[in-house]
Amino acid sequence: xxxxxxxxxxxxxxxxxxxxxxxxxxxxxxxxxxxRSGKWPHIWRVVGEYANYSIFDVExxxxxxxxxxQLPLFPFMEIKVTPLAKHPSAI
Amino acid sequence: xxxxxxxxxxxxxxxxxxxxxxxxxxxxxxxxxxxRSGKWPHIWRVVGEYANYSIFDVExxxxxxxxxxQLPLFPFMEIKVTPLAKHPSAI
Amino acid sequence: xxxxxxxxxxxxxxxxxxxxxxxxxxxxxxxxxxxRSGKWPHIWRVVGEYANYSIFDVExxxxxxxxxxQLPLFPFMEIKVTPLAKHPSAI
Amino acid sequence: xxxxxxxxxxxxxxxxxxxxxxxxxxxxxxxxxxxRSGKWPHIWRVVGEYANYSIFDVExxxxxxxxxxQLPLFPFMEIKVTPLAKHPSAI
Amino acid sequence: xxxxxxxxxxxxxxxxxxxxxxxxxxxxxxxxxxxRSGKWPHIWRVVGEYANYSIFDVExxxxxxxxxxQLPLFPFMEIKVTPLAKHPSAI
Amino acid sequence: xxxxxxxxxxxxxxxxxxxxxxxxxxxxxxxxxxxRSGKWPHIWRVVGEYANYSIFDVExxxxxxxxxxQLPLFPFMEIKVTPLAKHPSAI
Amino acid sequence: xxxxxxxxxxxxxxxxxxxxxxxxxxxxxxxxxxxRSGKWPHIWRVVGEYANYSIFDVExxxxxxxxxxQLPLFPFMEIKVTPLAKHPSAI
Amino acid sequence: xxxxxxxxxxxxxxxxxxxxxxxxxxxxxxxxxxxRSGKWPHIWRVVGEYANYSIFDVExxxxxxxxxxQLPLFPFMEIKVTPLAKHPSAI
Amino acid sequence: xxxxxxxxxxxxxxxxxxxxxxxxxxxxxxxxxxxRSGKWPHIWRVVGEYANYSIFDVExxxxxxxxxxQLPLFPFMEIKVTPLAKHPSAI
Amino acid sequence: xxxxxxxxxxxxxxxxxxxxxxxxxxxxxxxxxxxRSGKWPHIWRVVGEYANYSIFDVExxxxxxxxxxQLPLFPFMEIKVTPLAKHPSAI
Numbered sequence: 001x002x003x004x005x006x007x008x009x010x011x012x013x014x015x016x017x018x019x020x021x022x023x024x025x026x027x028x029x030x031x032x033x034x035x036r037s038g039k040w041p042h043i044w045r046v047v048g049e050y051a052n053y054s055i056f057d058v059e060x061x062x063x064x065x066x067x068x069x070q071l072p073l074f075p076f077m078e079i080k081v082t083p084l085a086k087h088p089s090a091i
Numbered sequence: 092x093x094x095x096x097x098x099x100x101x102x103x104x105x106x107x108x109x110x111x112x113x114x115x116x117x118x119x120x121x122x123x124x125x126x127r128s129g130k131w132p133h134i135w136r137v138v139g140e141y142a143n144y145s146i147f148d149v150e151x152x153x154x155x156x157x158x159x160x161q162l163p164l165f166p167f168m169e170i171k172v173t174p175l176a177k178h179p180s181a182i
Numbered sequence: 183x184x185x186x187x188x189x190x191x192x193x194x195x196x197x198x199x200x201x202x203x204x205x206x207x208x209x210x211x212x213x214x215x216x217x218r219s220g221k222w223p224h225i226w227r228v229v230g231e232y233a234n235y236s237i238f239d240v241e242x243x244x245x246x247x248x249x250x251x252q253l254p255l256f257p258f259m260e261i262k263v264t265p266l267a268k269h270p271s272a273i
Numbered sequence: 274x275x276x277x278x279x280x281x282x283x284x285x286x287x288x289x290x291x292x293x294x295x296x297x298x299x300x301x302x303x304x305x306x307x308x309r310s311g312k313w314p315h316i317w318r319v320v321g322e323y324a325n326y327s328i329f330d331v332e333x334x335x336x337x338x339x340x341x342x343q344l345p346l347f348p349f350m351e352i353k354v355t356p357l358a359k360h361p362s363a364i
Numbered sequence: 365x366x367x368x369x370x371x372x373x374x375x376x377x378x379x380x381x382x383x384x385x386x387x388x389x390x391x392x393x394x395x396x397x398x399x400r401s402g403k404w405p406h407i408w409r410v411v412g413e414y415a416n417y418s419i420f421d422v423e424x425x426x427x428x429x430x431x432x433x434q435l436p437l438f439p440f441m442e443i444k445v446t447p448l449a450k451h452p453s454a455i
Numbered sequence: 456x457x458x459x460x461x462x463x464x465x466x467x468x469x470x471x472x473x474x475x476x477x478x479x480x481x482x483x484x485x486x487x488x489x490x491r492s493g494k495w496p497h498i499w500r501v502v503g504e505y506a507n508y509s510i511f512d513v514e515x516x517x518x519x520x521x522x523x524x525q526l527p528l529f530p531f532m533e534i535k536v537t538p539l540a541k542h543p544s545a546i
Numbered sequence: 547x548x549x550x551x552x553x554x555x556x557x558x559x560x561x562x563x564x565x566x567x568x569x570x571x572x573x574x575x576x577x578x579x580x581x582r583s584g585k586w587p588h589i590w591r592v593v594g595e596y597a598n599y600s601i602f603d604v605e606x607x608x609x610x611x612x613x614x615x616q617l618p619l620f621p622f623m624e625i626k627v628t629p630l631a632k633h634p635s636a637i
Numbered sequence: 638x639x640x641x642x643x644x645x646x647x648x649x650x651x652x653x654x655x656x657x658x659x660x661x662x663x664x665x666x667x668x669x670x671x672x673r674s675g676k677w678p679h680i681w682r683v684v685g686e687y688a689n690y691s692i693f694d695v696e697x698x699x700x701x702x703x704x705x706x707q708l709p710l711f712p713f714m715e716i717k718v719t720p721l722a723k724h725p726s727a728i
Numbered sequence: 729x730x731x732x733x734x735x736x737x738x739x740x741x742x743x744x745x746x747x748x749x750x751x752x753x754x755x756x757x758x759x760x761x762x763x764r765s766g767k768w769p770h771i772w773r774v775v776g777e778y779a780n781y782s783i784f785d786v787e788x789x790x791x792x793x794x795x796x797x798q799l800p801l802f803p804f805m806e807i808k809v810t811p812l813a814k815h816p817s818a819i
Numbered sequence: 820x821x822x823x824x825x826x827x828x829x830x831x832x833x834x835x836x837x838x839x840x841x842x843x844x845x846x847x848x849x850x851x852x853x854x855r856s857g858k859w860p861h862i863w864r865v866v867g868e869y870a871n872y873s874i875f876d877v878e879x880x881x882x883x884x885x886x887x888x889q890l891p892l893f894p895f896m897e898i899k900v901t902p903l904a905k906h907p908s909a910i
Binding site: 184186209210213214217218224225226227228229234235237264265266267268269270271272273 | 275277300301304305308309315316317318319320325326355356357358359360361362363364
Binding site: 366368391392395396399400406407408409410411416417419446447448449450451452453454455 | 457459482483486487490491497498499500501502507508510537538539540541542543544545546
């Protein structure tokens with residue numbers, strides 16, 4: 001079951017750089033683990049913005065919320081979720 | 092080069108049904124031809140709406156505009172294009 | 183799996199009244215059938231508006247889109263879907 | 274008398290974690306007491322967001338404002354209230 | 365129980381003038397009956413607009429929806445309802 | 456001459472509580488003085504929000520601005536003013 | 547007492563040209579009469595739009611509403627009114 | 638003196654095709670005359686939309702309004718004008 | 729050449745009062761100098777807000793940007809500029 | 820391949836002035852290098868705002884994102900990118 005997820009990142013300026021880097025590293029690892037598992041099949045950078053559009057493939061709304069709320073950058077993100085369905089013209 | 096394209100369809104009620112069906116059929120064929128060519132790798136229905144989110148993979152802005160403006164439903168669509176770049180965490 | 187669905191109805195003034203009534207009757211029957219089946223557990227009128235907020239309980243995004251797009255009033259509705267998850271404080 | 278209540282939570286980063294946890298615990302207890310009392314029959318998490326949609330069942334606007342303004346997280350919430358009425362198609 | 369109600373009127377240009385006048389007359393009578401009954405204690409014109417802000421004093425959300433949906437101009441209005449509570453500084 | 460005034464209050468978290476309480480007390484006294492004088496005939500709390508809708512009855516725009524800008528909470532408020540006129544259906 | 551008034555004009559395409567011209571002529575005369583009277587001291591075209599910003603100088607909200615609602619183009623305008631006060635730096 | 642001009646075109650469906658084509662041809666000629674004159678140095682299509690962003694180089698606001706309001710498609714356009722100044726980093 | 733300029737002032741709470749007062753005094757002097765010079769013919773307070781609408785009369789966009797960016801309060805203002813043209817009905 | 824880029828700059832007040840000046844100097848040099856290279860053919864100041872509209876001419880979305888994300892002011896900017904195509908009326 002697919003969802004389009006729009007994530008805008010706002011890391012506060014007063015977060016110590018070391019801490020920010022540590023969170024970003026964990027975010028990257030977490031994201032890549034989910035990508036490898038097939039739960040997060042696509043992630044694209046929005047040109048010119050610290051934001052991404054992603055596709056998630058999950059079993060349920062609850063699973064998606066669990067995955068998103070465990071993102072290391074979750075406290076610094078504005079997230080919008082759009083549920084997707086099969087398009088009748090999709091091949 | 093990837094773009095996220097959001098298309099909202101508004102077919103006017105006074106378009107004769109036969110004509111609407113003929114346009115939708117051409118739209119479907121046109122879309123599936125582009126999907127097969129690799130130019131339009133993804134199309135998803137937005138749940139509850141006569142709208143889709145799509146991914147286009149093209150050589151240039153001009154090519155994308157040409158493809159979109161030739162959509163049979165183009166006169167009845169509201170389209171927004173978001174340019175995408177490779178995400179540093181993408182595997 | 184629960185979704186909050188917001189539906190705003192705009193029946194065009196030039197739809198013949200008889201036809202409008204026939205569609206509304208089918209809408210009511212369709213809605214009540216889904217309510218009885220457990221797929222549409224709640225529907226509330228928004229005070230002062232020709233609109234409702236509803237809760238749907240479905241197996242998947244595709245099922246929800248199928249149910250919504252078969253609403254007799256679907257061509258005259260503006261629909262927004264919000265996926266819901268279990269709240270950690272819910273009893 | 275039913276109301277749909279949308280709550281978005283923004284806990285400031287400089288609130289000491291201990292204090293934040295204490296507030297969240299009081300919030301949970303407060304919410305569960307109201308759920309048990311029947312005043313707050315539904316609370317759902319919005320997927321991907323630190324937000325919820327809730328249904329309140331109260332005697333009056335004044336009662337609803339009293340209940341909401343006593344939420345331990347009230348100072349950190351953006352709240353919007355939508356009054357609901359019985360839907361003519363509800364079974 | 366008080367509610368602030370914002371009503372914007374859009375009478376379609378192709379409504380025959382006679383019919384429009386008849387509806388406006390019924391609207392005026394209906395409004396004045398409710399004003400006399402105490403259910404609609406205030407109605408003010410928004411300067412420069414075909415719109416009003418009103419205060420309604422009703423027993424319940426259902427009663428308010430019934431009163432509003434029976435406005436003769438209801439099909440031609442965009443209505444927004446804001447529930448009001450007693451202000452702690454009100455004398 | 457009547458105006459609808461919408462006031463949203465945002466007291467900054469780092470304002471010392473004692474100072475905040477002193478300002479709120481002055482606000483309450485100031486508001487009640489104006490209510491008694493007939494300049495501020497109505498003030499209602501917006502349910503679920505730290506906000507109010509008020510009616511002011513003043514001689515001129517300048518008088519209204521003077522009254523509002525002297526509110527003790529003025530520096531912490533977002534205010535919007537809507538001029539009102541007599542409604543032709545008002546009794 | 548001054549007000550900034552923003553008027554956007556939307557003349558429907560199916561209004562017969564003769565009728566439109568007659569209304570525009572009456573609008574011009576009406577506007578120039580009010581300008582000469584001092585009630586409408588400024589009117590400026592918004593560059594690139596069929597819209598204007600105007601300053602009105604009136605005795606009361608009721609007078610302003612009367613003046614605006616008698617504009618021959620009133621049924622085809624979207625109007626927003628902003629009350630103005632003397633600025634403390636104005637010379 | 639430079640201005641960024643955003644033009645969105647909405648040609649009504651019931652405009653006879655011949656008439657629409659005649660207007661578009663005049664629009665093209667008018668635009669190209671202004672481009673050759675140096676008054677309209679840039680015009681770009683917005684990808685996926687029947688819209689353009691343009692740069693105008695004129696002597697005054699009045700001249701710009703005159704040029705824009707004489708566009709053959711002016712009655713079918715939504716136009717927004719942004720005044721531009723020399724950027725201190727421009728070479 | 730006329731422009732409508734909307735200025736919203738947000739002076740940060742942690743700006744020392746003395747410094748704020750010094751800036752406001754310079755702002756007032758700067759504004760009054762420009763008013764006397766004829767470059768800033770009108771300034772009005774927006775009722776209930778720390779904001780103003782002003783009319784500027786300048787030779788060019790560059791001159792306007794220079795004047796505005798030298799406002800002592802410029803770093804604490806949100807400014808929107810609307811170019812104005814002569815209205816055909818202006819007397 | 821052309822893109823319209825809108826950049827709004829928000830330099831936080833607590834950034835030490837020396838550091839801010841150093842960043843602005845690097846921004847200027849970086850911008851002028853790109854202008855000289857032909858990648859950034861136009862940059863205009865928005866009148867009255869700390870913002871610019873720019874035209875970029877790049878090979879790909881990825882190249883544009885790389886150029887923008889390396890702006891020294893990038894962490895303090897809100898950026899929106901609009902892809903442009905050749906306009907059929909452009910000479």
